[in-house]
Amino acid sequence: MNNVESIIHHAERHCRDHGARLTVKRKQILTGLIESNKALSAYELMDFCKQRYGTNMPAMSVYRILEFLEGQHLVHKLDLANKYVACIHISCDHSHAVPQFLICKNCSKVKEISITQSTISELSATVKNAGFDLYSPQVELNCLCESCA
Amino acid sequence: MNNVESIIHHAERHCRDHGARLTVKRKQILTGLIESNKALSAYELMDFCKQRYGTNMPAMSVYRILEFLEGQHLVHKLDLANKYVACIHISCDHSHAVPQFLICKNCSKVKEISITQSTISELSATVKNAGFDLYSPQVELNCLCESCA
């Protein structure tokens, strides 16, 4: 069993444990994200499924599946890029911290880092101080990766 | 001269000083952003100009104008929301720091805060440590404003 399969296996168990089903289509989308090792758009995932599995998925289905995978914390949506990326913690059993993303604006390669709780508290306090409520502490930063720099 | 006019006046001088022209159309777009007091999409700005001035601007022009205004540091693009917001520092003469944005995900109201240089350095170091280069230190946070919370 290679690494991708192993991650998918973990994802399957995670879903089963949470009363959810990792269907064939959902597995295909997730596989696309894991294998590519970078952020992909819904339409790029559509193309991936088409080429790799011959699956002809309507955009609607892809978005629904991505939403499901997000709900299971298997995938993150990156608003900075309008793309989606597999969570690096799928194979970890512990519940993971709030993610911080370094996104290569050139090639969509992504590094997922965890923010410390103290940083989040600090952030949250700053926001509160400004009269706002922090809705999601997810931080996305516009970067260049090593190869693109 | 009311507040909006005063800001526009500052913007005009800023452009003149930098060898750029704040044309009628550009002024209309900037006025829309200043008056609305929140983030607007290019298409919302198109509608604003239509209703307010009877100006029929093609989308292309709006995007070009927004790009110009960004270049003059009069407007910021918020990637989190795919919207644009007037810089709060237009009337300040000092060059301003890197902005951090608190964006109400419900009503697009925006609070622009400045990040301290030390926070940026910290951020930059973290990123460097992960093998990436920070391209833009602009931070955008998904929030809820007071009225929407």
Next chain:
DNA sequence: TTATAAATGATATGTTGTATCATTAGTATG
């Protein structure tokens, strides 16, 4: 095995953004 809920398909359309080429408005120079 049949009722029910969950998942997916199909179609249309809305929203955001860009490519390209044409035209108009400003500016500078003889």
Next chain:
DNA sequence: CATACTAATGATACAACATATCATTTATAA
């Protein structure tokens, strides 16, 4: 002032991202 040049805007088409809605298929449970 006329002419040439550059900056700004218009017009058209289309690409990419996303959702609304209703129909159909697939799983699950009674």
